[in-house]
Amino acid sequence: MIKVAMIGFGGIAQAHRYAYWHFNKAGLPVQLIAACDADPEKFKTVTKINIPLRGEIQNELPFTAYSDWREMLEKEKPDLVDICLPTRFHKSVAIEALKLGFHVMCEKPMAESYADCVEMVATAKEAGRHLMIAQCVRFQPEYEYLQKAVSEELYGPLKTSEFYRYSPIPTWSKDKWQVNAGKTGSCLTELNIHDMDVVQAIFGLPEQISCEMQSNVYPYDFADSKFVYPTHTVSIKSAWYDETHVFSAGYRVEFEKGVLEHKNGQVFFTDRAGHTQTIEVEDADGIMGEIRYLVKMLDAQSDNYRNPPEHSAQTIYSLEKCYESADAGGVLLRYGEAL
Numbered sequence: 398m399i400k401v402a403m404i405g406f407g408g409i410a411q412a413h414r415y416a417y418w419h420f421n422k423a424g425l426p427v428q429l430i431a432a433c434d435a436d437p438e439k440f441k442t443v444t445k446i447n448i449p450l451r452g453e454i455q456n457e458l459p460f461t462a463y464s465d466w467r468e469m470l471e472k473e474k475p476d477l478v479d480i481c482l483p484t485r486f487h488k489s490v491a492i493e494a495l496k497l498g499f500h501v502m503c504e505k506p507m508a509e510s511y512a513d514c515v516e517m518v519a520t521a522k523e524a525g526r527h528l529m530i531a532q533c534v535r536f537q538p539e540y541e542y543l544q545k546a547v548s549e550e551l552y553g554p555l556k557t558s559e560f561y562r563y564s565p566i567p568t569w570s571k572d573k574w575q576v577n578a579g580k581t582g583s584c585l586t587e588l589n590i591h592d593m594d595v596v597q598a599i600f601g602l603p604e605q606i607s608c609e610m611q612s613n614v615y616p617y618d619f620a621d622s623k624f625v626y627p628t629h630t631v632s633i634k635s636a637w638y639d640e641t642h643v644f645s646a647g648y649r650v651e652f653e654k655g656v657l658e659h660k661n662g663q664v665f666f667t668d669r670a671g672h673t674q675t676i677e678v679e680d681a682d683g684i685m686g687e688i689r690y691l692v693k694m695l696d697a698q699s700d701n702y703r704n705p706p707e708h709s710a711q712t713i714y715s716l717e718k719c720y721e722s723a724d725a726g727g728v729l730l731r732y733g734e735a736l
């Protein structure tokens with residue numbers, strides 16, 4: 398049984414908690430044994446965020462609640478530490494947990510800088526422990542299908558592609574750290590990064606990058622990044638709107654034989670003659686997918702070939718390039734050397 402202890406029990410932690418409960422019930426060897434949050438109120442209610450939970454949180458598998466994560470790790474000695482803290486804590490807590498000998502899953506974005514990510518990767522290697530960043534879109538069935546369509550050339554060669562992610566502004570955190578962190582908490586860092594990561598997983602590292610950002614209603618609430626490859630360019634748009642907005646994310650990828658679209662939670666292929674076919678994909682989300690993958694990987698003691706931390710570090714490298722471009726008015730930059 399893989400024993401899990403979570404650090405940070407706010408918004409996204411509830412989706413992780415649901416996944417551990419669900420997979421335990423489904424017979425996977427995993428159990429949430431403890432969770433820690435500096436705010437004891439977080440254990441009394443289920444914090445709601447911009448994306449709905451897959452199902453009702455059930456309390457039939459109780460875990461021990463802590464307010465001090467060092468005390469929790471010392472007493473509980475879990476196999477896996479799952480970090481759902483605000484981004485500014487990711488590096489220091491992940492490094493300490495790895496050095497103590499625990500496997501670590503840490504929410505995205507991996508850290509505040511590429512240099513910090515490199516340190517985290519090196520620490521995991523030295524400790525001989527797994528470090529996986531929760532880049533959940535890689536594990537979302539709609540994007541897994543796109544990856545298959547591209548790698549197997551199901552619809553012929555690729556021509557153009559657009560990705561988008563629009564969300565209500567995050568307001569569930571007490572200090573609203575996502576909005577108040579300035580650029581490092583912007584919609585580029587919080588939203589666009591999901592698509593940057595999956596774009597790199599599907600198409601590889603770009604040759605050039607550019608990004609334009611705007612502050613319309615909230616600071617840095619719109620981002621438009623471009624990843625330039627030898628034969629095509631990927632456009633990624635993301636925005637934060639007011640609290641009444643309904644979250645949406647998707648893609649539109651044009652192949653020689655037609656257009657593959659992910660919208661309203663479904664995937665469609667429309668051929669050149671205008672015939673549209675719905676593509677059946679698994680009814681699951683990326684957080685469920687990444688946690689199932691990690692549990693199976695730890696149980697089988699196998700390698701993390703789908704989402705190694707080096708890839709997440711590369712995504713932070715791309716994020717830094719996007720800020721560099723946006724600061725210079727959206728100029729196109731050469732990608733340079735990442736990990």
Ligand SMILES: NC(=O)c1ccc[n+]([C@@H]2O[C@H](COP(=O)([O-])OP(=O)(O)OC[C@H]3O[C@@H](n4cnc5c(N)ncnc54)[C@H](O)[C@@H]3O)[C@@H](O)[C@H]2O)c1
Binds near residue numbers: 436481505
């Ligand atoms: N994968 C996704 O789709 C997704 C969605 C939302 C957020 N995130 C990421 O998840 C991370 C957490 O975001 P969130 O929205 O859940 O934030 P949040 O503010 O809702 O939750 C963070 C929690 O950490 C607690 N905390 C802060 N310092 C602590 C400490 N020292 N010890 C113990 N607890 C402490 C806070 O009390 C809070 O409950 C961020 O990095 C964010 O970018 C990912």
